[in-house]
Amino acid sequence: MESFSEIKKIQKNLTDKKYSCTELTQQYLDAIAQKNGSLNAYTCVTAETALAAAKKTDEKIAAGGMLAPIEGVPMTLKANISTKGIDTDCCSKILQGYRPVYDAAVWELLQKQGAVLLGKCNMDEFAMGSSCETSCYGGAKNPHDLSKVAGGSSGGAASAVAGELAAYGIGSDTGGSIRQPASFCGIVGLKPTYGAVSRYGLIAYASSFDQIGPLTTSVEDAALLFDILSQKDARDSTSVGAQHLAVPALQQSLKGRKIGIAAEYFTGLREEVQAALDKAGKVCEKLGAQLVPMSIPEIQYALPVYYILACAEASSNLSRYDGIRYGMKAEHYTGVNDMIERTRSAGFGSEVKHRILLGTYVLSAGYYDAYYKKAQLLRRKIRRAFVAAFEQCDVLLAPTVPMTAFPLGFTGKDAVETYQTDICTVPVNIAGLPAVSVPCGTDASGMPVGMQLIGNTGREDLVLNAAYQYEMATRAES
Amino acid sequence: MVTHEDIQKIAKLAKLEVEDNELEGLTKDMNEIIAFADTIASVPVEDDGYADPNGLENVLREDTVQPGLTQEEVLANAKDTDGSSFVVKQHA
Numbered sequence: 001m002e003s004f005s006e007i008k009k010i011q012k013n014l015t016d017k018k019y020s021c022t023e024l025t026q027q028y029l030d031a032i033a034q035k036n037g038s039l040n041a042y043t044c045v046t047a048e049t050a051l052a053a054a055k056k057t058d059e060k061i062a063a064g065g066m067l068a069p070i071e072g073v074p075m076t077l078k079a080n081i082s083t084k085g086i087d088t089d090c091c092s093k094i095l096q097g098y099r100p101v102y103d104a105a106v107w108e109l110l111q112k113q114g115a116v117l118l119g120k121c122n123m124d125e126f127a128m129g130s131s132c133e134t135s136c137y138g139g140a141k142n143p144h145d146l147s148k149v150a151g152g153s154s155g156g157a158a159s160a161v162a163g164e165l166a167a168y169g170i171g172s173d174t175g176g177s178i179r180q181p182a183s184f185c186g187i188v189g190l191k192p193t194y195g196a197v198s199r200y201g202l203i204a205y206a207s208s209f210d211q212i213g214p215l216t217t218s219v220e221d222a223a224l225l226f227d228i229l230s231q232k233d234a235r236d237s238t239s240v241g242a243q244h245l246a247v248p249a250l251q252q253s254l255k256g257r258k259i260g261i262a263a264e265y266f267t268g269l270r271e272e273v274q275a276a277l278d279k280a281g282k283v284c285e286k287l288g289a290q291l292v293p294m295s296i297p298e299i300q301y302a303l304p305v306y307y308i309l310a311c312a313e314a315s316s317n318l319s320r321y322d323g324i325r326y327g328m329k330a331e332h333y334t335g336v337n338d339m340i341e342r343t344r345s346a347g348f349g350s351e352v353k354h355r356i357l358l359g360t361y362v363l364s365a366g367y368y369d370a371y372y373k374k375a376q377l378l379r380r381k382i383r384r385a386f387v388a389a390f391e392q393c394d395v396l397l398a399p400t401v402p403m404t405a406f407p408l409g410f411t412g413k414d415a416v417e418t419y420q421t422d423i424c425t426v427p428v429n430i431a432g433l434p435a436v437s438v439p440c441g442t443d444a445s446g447m448p449v450g451m452q453l454i455g456n457t458g459r460e461d462l463v464l465n466a467a468y469q470y471e472m473a474t475r476a477e478s
Numbered sequence: 479m480v481t482h483e484d485i486q487k488i489a490k491l492a493k494l495e496v497e498d499n500e501l502e503g504l505t506k507d508m509n510e511i512i513a514f515a516d517t518i519a520s521v522p523v524e525d526d527g528y529a530d531p532n533g534l535e536n537v538l539r540e541d542t543v544q545p546g547l548t549q550e551e552v553l554a555n556a557k558d559t560d561g562s563s564f565v566v567k568q569h570a
Contacts, residue, residue, distance in 0.1 A: 101551040326555035377523040
């Protein structure tokens with residue numbers, strides 16, 4: 001069977017000596033120099049690190065050694081994943097110039113495998129946003145149309161991968177931040193089960209929602225990376241590792257599989273998104289799966305629950321930026337408290353301040369029970385509703401986003417409308433489930449539409465199997 | 479209804495300064511979002527304590543001495559240090 005894996009293709013070319021890893025890496029670096037001015041995908045390019053890693057791969061190949069599964073493949077990391085000695089600023093003024101003194105667990109794993117890091121990628125400030133435009137560097141642009149956003153918050157990684165400035169990217173997903181930009185840029189994005197991938201070294205936004213995952217050009221690559229990255233890690237006490245490896249399950253037939261269609265995901269979709277998903281559903285039926293109509297009414301509470309809890313956690317997590325230990329520090333101040341206030345006020349952008357204030361409000365005396373506690377209880381209700389849904393089906397099929405990529409500078413008519421674009425992605429983070437976004441056609445203007453496949457806890461194997469079979473059935477050889 | 483005074487009070491708690499020209503917009507946004515958050519107020523839920531929503535359990539380990547960051551590493555990203563401590567002036 002033919003393979004759409006970019007990682008495998010590159011490795012085959014390396015071992016066939018079509019090009020050396022140094023030549024390949026230099027080609028990527030040249031492409032970044034040429035195209036990043038318009039895409040704004042990278043905020044930091046690590047040419048030296050990349051070329052040093054490439055040299056090691058070349059030496060290994062010259063010595064006749066076998067390559068590890070992702071060795072020698074040029075890639076990128078989101079700017080909130082810690083890399084020792086390399087800028088990790090979350091695209092926030094408050095962390096500009098911050099260079100971690102340790103590596104994130106995922107970067108340790110990838111380095112051990114011989115990954116070639118091209119640079120760090122643009123994102124919404126502290127991962128708070130759906131367009132990448134809250135970045136202190138301005139937003140990343142969509143390679144399919146430079147007048148549109150790449151999505152967010154992992155917009156830079158999606159733009160880089162779709163724009164052929166990296167073979168794959170590693171991002172983070174708190175409320176859709178891997179899947180939504182993947183959908184907007186026409187690539188694959190996997191948000192693993194909460195706890196599957198260690199968060200050690202991921203700069204926290206909302207710790208009970210945050211999860212690291214890959215952005216790739218094929219489902220096979222997402223599965224390959226999931227299997228490498230999902231390792232239990234004692235340094236993240238919520239880490240459990242993979243429950244079912246994904247790669248061995250990819251080739252399974254979908255015959256007899258039950259794919260749930262929850263009505264709540266299909267309200268308020270743009271017509272073209274609806275049409276693309278209807279078509280995708282038919283493909284799954286042709287592959288032998290059975291579509292099961294169902295209802296998960298609890299999804300309607302997902303957005304308020306998400307914003308209350310994520311902002312509460314953010315207000316606590318971001319209290320560490322006090323100017324004392326890292327990041328920016330106010331120059332003129334009259335005492336400790338004044339210094340902290342001035343530093344935070346000058347360092348955080350407006351969306352981050354909004355979310356800290358909302359989080360502080362819902363946690364404050366007199367409001368805690370009505371908002372925070374209520375949202376926590378509803379969170380469990382939502383989770384139970386999903387668990388019950390998976391008694392009737394193997395995976396759920398839904399849109400990733402109700403629309404395609406919006407124009408640069410777009411916001412809803414108010415803050416709430418802007419948040420509503422996340423309606424299809426946040427339920428998964430609330431319930432801690434795995435989900436992948438796979439390209440499933442385009443709208444009339446050629447902008448990509450994404451299909452989301454959602455699985456029960458630990459069932460990345462089923463989600464990626466379905467995504468892979470769909471991809472093989474629909475994707476023409478490029 | 480969130481008022482200007484509420485915003486000032488929350489900002490103080492969050493150690494953020496709110497400029498007068500930001501106050502109107504912030505109050506409006508906060509009211510919209512709070513009204514949205516209020517939509518869950520009437521939903522019935524069982525109060526079944528604080529079990530982890532992701533079904534995870536506490537992870538315990540032996541308290542053993544392990545290597546950590548050096549003093550130099552810990553201070554590496556601070557703007558003001560005296561070589562062994564973080565420095566914050568009590569008065570300018």
